[in-house]
Structure formats: structure tokens, C-alpha cells
Amino acid sequence: MRMKDDYMRNDQLKPGYNLQIATENQYVLAYDLFPNPTDTKTLNPFLDSFLEQPNELPEYIVADAGYGSEENYMYINDILHKTPLITYASYHKENKKTYRDSPFVVDNWRYLEEEDMYICPAHRAVPFKRYSRRKDKSGFVRYFKIYECENCRGCPVRSQCTKAKSERNRQILVNNTWHYFKAECKKKLLEEKTGSIYRKRKIDVEPVFGHLKTHLAFQRFHLRGKQGAKIDIGLALMALNLRKLRKYMERKRRKEEKTSPILKLTIKIGLVFFWRKDYCPTPFLKDRQLLVFAHLLLFIF
Numbered sequence: 001m002r003m004k005d006d007y008m009r010n011d012q013l014k015p016g017y018n019l020q021i022a023t024e025n026q027y028v029l030a031y032d033l034f035p036n037p038t039d040t041k042t043l044n045p046f047l048d049s050f051l052e053q054p055n056e057l058p059e060y061i062v063a064d065a066g067y068g069s070e071e072n073y074m075y076i077n078d079i080l081h082k083t084p085l086i087t088y089a090s091y092h093k094e095n096k097k098t099y100r101d102s103p104f105v106v107d108n109w110r111y112l113e114e115e116d117m118y119i120c121p122a123h124r125a126v127p128f129k130r131y132s133r134r135k136d137k138s139g140f141v142r143y144f145k146i147y148e149c150e151n152c153r154g155c156p157v158r159s160q161c162t163k164a165k166s167e168r169n170r171q172i173l174v175n176n177t178w179h180y181f182k183a184e185c186k187k188k189l190l191e192e193k194t195g196s197i198y199r200k201r202k203i204d205v206e207p208v209f210g211h212l213k214t215h216l217a218f219q220r221f222h223l224r225g226k227q228g229a230k231i232d233i234g235l236a237l238m239a240l241n242l243r244k245l246r247k248y249m250e251r252k253r254r255k256e257e258k259t260s261p262i263l264k265l266t267i268k269i270g271l272v273f274f275w276r277k278d279y280c281p282t283p284f285l286k287d288r289q290l291l292v293f294a295h296l297l298l299f300i301f
Contacts, residue, residue, distance in 0.1 A: 017221070017229055020046045021237070023205045026244060028237045030055065033230050039066035041138060044075050060085050060194065062201045065092075071140045073181040085188060085198045104161050106172050118147055118172070122155050126172065144173045211240055 017033040020042050030050045034042045043063065051057065061076050061084050068088030076084040093099055094107070102108060103121040110119040117127035132144040149170045152158055162170050188194045212218045218236045221229040 017226065018042060019233060021205065021208060022046075022050060023208055026204055026207055027241055028208060031233065031237055033226055033233070035226075039063075040069050040072070043067045043072045047076075047080065057082055059083060060197055062086070062198055064201065065089055068185070070142060070175070070178045070181060071138070073185075074177070077181075083188065083194070084185070085194055085201075087185060087189070087198075088182060091182075091185070104157070106174075120149060120170070121161060122157055124152075124155070125150050126170070129171075132173065142175060143177065144175050147172045147174065208237075208240065211243075212236060215243070216240065 018036050018039070020032050020034060020039070021028050022030040030046075030053065032042075032046050032049050034045070036042050047057065047061070057080060059082060061080075061082050063084075063086045065087040068086045068091070072086065073084055076082050076086075099105060100108065106118070109121075109126070111117075112119070115127065117125050120126050126147045126149045129146050129148045132146050133141055134144065135141045152169045153167070155161065158170075164170075189198055216236055216239060218233075221232050223229055223232045
């Protein structure tokens with residue numbers, strides 16, 4: 001693929017790779033490079049490469065809207081038997097009030113299930129006409145139902161309903177499978193548990209790219225070819241994991257070594273009463289061990 005940068009302004013765009021990573025708590029679990037300029041077609045092969053290693057996929061597959069497609073949803077649900085927590089390109093747009101209230105959005109049209117037809121904003125019937133199928137470059141097939149308005153001539157809202165300049169009747173394509181997955185996505189993201197998991201995505205995977213570019217100054221590959229670039233980025237990601245592990249171990253060590261001044265003072269006082277009988281009143285001599293234990297319990301609880 002080619003990068004968008006064109007510093008020389010001579011259409012000689014820089015070559016590059018699409019880096020895909022899987023993370024948990026900002027630790028990189030797996031990575032791979034792809035020539036695809038977009039993320040949509042990289043998810044399925046990346047998950048396959050993840051399973052080729054001695055790894056097990058989690059119950060929820062979390063990714064951003066760039067990975068949301070019917071093919072990816074179907075693959076995760078039907079093949080991997082996991083739950084996708086992946087938005088799609090128009091997810092945020094569909095949640096806006098202007099979209100929900102627009103009478104010219106097909107999703108807001110009235111649908112008559114028994115007659116299998118829609119009612120357009122001009123109150124004209126848009127019945128089912130025929131089935132259609134589309135096959136993309138990767139071989140994935142999508143199935144549509146085509147509806148066509150009976151008569152669009154003289155429609156007062158035609159310019160708002162469609163941008164087509166021809167006099168043909170308005171046609172709409174409905175993909176029920178895609179609508180089903182979109183509804184499932186919205187349902188999952190509204191739930192407390194799954195919604196919380198999805199919101200953690202931006203603080204889990206995104207910081208890895210920021211640390212890679214900022215702390216390691218990794219702005220470009222140093223080796224040519226996919227294999228060389230894969231080794232190059234692999235060493236950098238390994239360094240990030242070791243860096244994070246070192247910080248975690250340091251914090252853990254400091255926490256274990258940190259002793260409260262009050263605890264130190266309590267232990268010292270207890271030892272004085274325990275070992276020096278002449279410093280301790282006679283009634284307390286019998287219970288000096290209990291006294292030390294009481295001091296410790298008082299501090300802990």
C-alpha cells in the first residue's frame with residue numbers, strides 16, 4: 001500500500017504496511033503486517049494468524065468502526081463463535097437526532113410486513129421488486145432485497161428523497177443480514193458489561209501506537225520487504241512489552257518495600273516493652289507479648 005504523505009509533491013507516495021496488533025492491558029499479544037490500505041479486510045486473516053499460535057481468543061472481539069462489516073460480523077459469530085464488539089462506519093451518525101428524525105432516511109420509513117413494502121415520505125408505496133446479490137473482490141457475497149417506488153413522477157419531495165437526475169423511480173436496497181448485525185451491535189453496546197468493555201478499547205490499544213512513536217521514536221521501518229519489516233516492528237513491540245513489565249515490577253517492589261512510619265514506631269515501642277522489663281510497669285509484664293500483638297492489630301485494622 002502507499003502512504004498519504006507526499007512531501008516531494010511529485011506523486012511518489014511512500015510505500016508502507018498496515019500494522020495490526022492485539023493487546024490486553026496495553027501488552028501486545030500478537031501482531032501482523034498487511035498491504036491493505038484499510039482495516040476491514042485485515043481482521044479475519046489476523047484472527048486466523050492469532051489462532052495459529054498457542055493462543056485462545058477471548059469471548060469478546062473488540063475493534064473500532066474501521067473493522068465493522070457484514071463479513072467480519074458473520075465470521076466472528078458463525079465461524080469463531082465469539083461476540084463482536086465492533087461499531088460500524090455510520091454508528092455515531094445513526095445515533096444523532098437529525099438522523100432519527102429525518103423522513104428521507106430509509107430506516108425511518110414505515111414498513112408494512114404483510115405486504116412487504118415501504119411507504120415513502122410522499123405516502124407512496126415502495127413494494128418489493130426482486131432479489132439481488134453482490135460479490136466483492138475477496139469473494140464474499142451479500143444478498144439484497146430491492147424495492148422500487150410505483151410512481152415518482154410529479155413527486156414534490158423528489159429532490160430531497162434522491163439525488164438521481166434521471167426520471168426513473170426510486171429504488172432502495174435492503175440487506176436484512178446487515179440490519180440484524182447492526183441491531184445486535186447497538187444492543188451489546190448499550191448493555192453495561194459489554195459497553196464498559198468496548199469503552200476500554202481506546203485506553204488499551206491506542207496508547208501502544210503512541211508509545212511506539214513517542215518513546216521509541218519508531219516512525220518508519222528500517223528493513224525492506226515484509227519479512228524484514230515484520231522482524232523490525234516485532235523487536236520494537238517486544239521492547240514496549242519489556243518496558244511496561246519493568247515499570248510494573250518496579251511499582252510492585254516499591255509497594256512491598258514501603259513501610260508506614262506509624263508501623264515502624266509501633267514495632268519499636270512493642271519491642272521496647274517486650275525486651276526491657278524495667279521500662280514496662282509490673283502489671284503489664286505478664287501480657288507484654290499480647291501488648292505487642294495488640295499494637296500490630298491496631299495498626300492493621
